[in-house]
Amino acid sequence: MIFRQLFEASSSTYTYLVACQEQGIVALIDPVLETVERDLEIIRQLDLKLNYTIDTHIHADHLTSATKLKALTDCKIVYPKQANLPCADFQIEDGKVFRIGSIELHPLFTPGHTDHHYAYLINQGPQQMVFTGDALLIDACGRTDFQSGDASQLYDSIQEKLFSLPGETLVYPAHDYAGHHVTSIAQEKARNPRLGNDTPKEEFVTIMNGLDLPYPRKIDFAVPGNEACGVCPPNVPDYLRSPCEVHDQG
Numbered sequence: 001m002i003f004r005q006l007f008e009a010s011s012s013t014y015t016y017l018v019a020c021q022e023q024g025i026v027a028l029i030d031p032v033l034e035t036v037e038r039d040l041e042i043i044r045q046l047d048l049k050l051n052y053t054i055d056t057h058i059h060a061d062h063l064t065s066a067t068k069l070k071a072l073t074d075c076k077i078v079y080p081k082q083a084n085l086p087c088a089d090f091q092i093e094d095g096k097v098f099r100i101g102s103i104e105l106h107p108l109f110t111p112g113h114t115d116h117h118y119a120y121l122i123n124q125g126p127q128q129m130v131f132t133g134d135a136l137l138i139d140a141c142g143r144t145d146f147q148s149g150d151a152s153q154l155y156d157s158i159q160e161k162l163f164s165l166p167g168e169t170l171v172y173p174a175h176d177y178a179g180h181h182v183t184s185i186a187q188e189k190a191r192n193p194r195l196g197n198d199t200p201k202e203e204f205v206t207i208m209n210g211l212d213l214p215y216p217r218k219i220d221f222a223v224p225g226n227e228a229c230g231v232c233p234p235n236v237p238d239y240l241r242s243p244c245e246v247h248d249q250g
Contacts, residue, residue: 001103001124002046005172005181006039008032011062011218012177015039016131018122019048020101027052027078027100029120029131030174033063033230033243040072052100054078054092055226056133056174057117058085060147060219063240064230071246077229082109082116087229092118108161110135112154113142119162121169129170130185136162137173138180141194144208146216147223151208155201163189 004017016029017039026048028039043050050073053066057080066077067087078098081091092098094109098120106121113134120131134142136158144151162171167186190196194207216222221235232244 001122002048003129004042006035006042008035008062010034012175013059013062014172014174014176016172017042018100018103018105019046020103021048023101024048025051025101027054027105028069029054030056030059030133031065031069033065033068033232033240036065036068036072036243039065040069049073050075052076052078052090054098054105054120056080056119056131056135057114058083058147058223058226059134059174060216060222060226061175062218063222063225063232063236063243067228067230068243068246070229079229080107080109080116080118082111084116085227085229087231094118110154110157110161112144112150112152112157113147115148115150115153117142117157121165127170128166128168129172130162130165131172131174132162133174136171136188136192136195138171138176138178138183139188139192141192141208143211143213145211145213146219151205152201154208155195155204158195163195 002019006015013032015031019026031053076089078090079085079088081093092107098105108119110117110119122129165185169185171183224233
């Protein structure tokens with residue numbers, strides 16, 4: 001397996017490249033519109049071709065590059081079944097393995113940040129890794145105050161689907177805002193300020209309901225755009241208009 005962790009600074013988003021080298025099959029998990037050229041260049045350097053984009057959920061803080069990458073490479077768009085997006089080529093669902101060549105991606109339905117959120121588990125060789133999207137972050141978790149969020153539901157998802165994984169499982173989130181790259185299930189169970197050390201559900205819900213976070217600055221165009229798999233809506237600001245355009249990458 002080939003694995004790369006890639007970062008987009010404006011939204012502090014991690015995109016993950018997962019590839020089956022033997023079959024030459026590549027997936028990008030949570031790709032970002034602004035980094036299309038970088039991502040395709042890395043795939044070219046690896047002498048591979050993009051086959052899938054896989055989003056953990058409909059993001060509110062950036063536009064996915066799924067549609068643009070499909071136009072440029074003819075890759076397939078993969079989204080959670082519960083999102084019910086007509087633009088998706090494949091709908092992923094809990095309990096049904098999604099194959100990236102010989103790599104088995106195990107979808108874990110983890111609602112709470114949104115009502116359709118998924119994490120993705122890979123158990124490849126000696127190390128297990130889970131891509132947790134916006135559900136479980138490093139020393140934090142995704143907010144639950146917009147876009148069908150539910151703090152009680154998020155608590156259950158993390159406790160039942162993520163904290164039940166082996167402690168040595170590596171956790172790769174969709175975002176980090178403090179320069180961190182990876183954590184583990186054991187570390188989050190012990191140290192996460194919102195969830196660690198057996199925090200009771202009632203306390204977690206109180207914490208989440210009291211965060212008083214600012215309104216997401218991209219949500220008004222990111223959510224409708226991502227409901228169309230990354231098609232830029234009319235209210236996208238001028239600085240994103242160039243990435244919206246599809247052009248030949250050479």
